[in-house]
Amino acid sequence: MAVTVERVGIAQADLVFAWVDRLLAELGEEGEDAGQLDSARLLEAWARAGERFQAFVARDEAGATVGVLTLVSSFAIYAQGDYGVINEMFVAPDARSAGVGHALVAAALEFARARGWARVEVTAPESRRWARTQRFYENEGFVFTGPKLKLMLGA
Helix, strand or coil: CCCEEEEECHHHHHHHHHHHHHHHHHHHHHHHHHCCCCHHHHHHHHHHHHHHEEEEEEECCCCCEEEEEEEEEEEECCCCEEEEEEEEEEECHHHCCCCHHHHHHHHHHHHHHHCCCCCEEECCCCCHHHHHHHHHHHHCCCCCCCCCCCCCCCC
């Protein structure tokens, strides 16, 4: 499948939110913490984040959206400063194994390199159900570094 990837801004927020919502639905209980997406709150947060938050949309030959990826800039001493985190990526089920995920990751890595980041991290769900997702990221060059823990602070 021929795919084009473009970086989109807040004007395309509804599209990005809809695709992340599809990701959360597929994750099931692993995505439950997000609850119902609060679009108004998310729009305000995206505006505050400015250049720290990026969204990429993959489109097929006909211009139909087939995937989305979000990337955020973070900072850590262990990472030698700024680095990226892929927070969400979703590819339409009928477009999987067609190069869409690869194209999205390649666009994110190109963005990261252009900013001089030394690394990009991603967290993949841990259960066996997501073994294919983990293999995908490993095939893209990511290396397993261990589990991630979280603490929900509430609204």
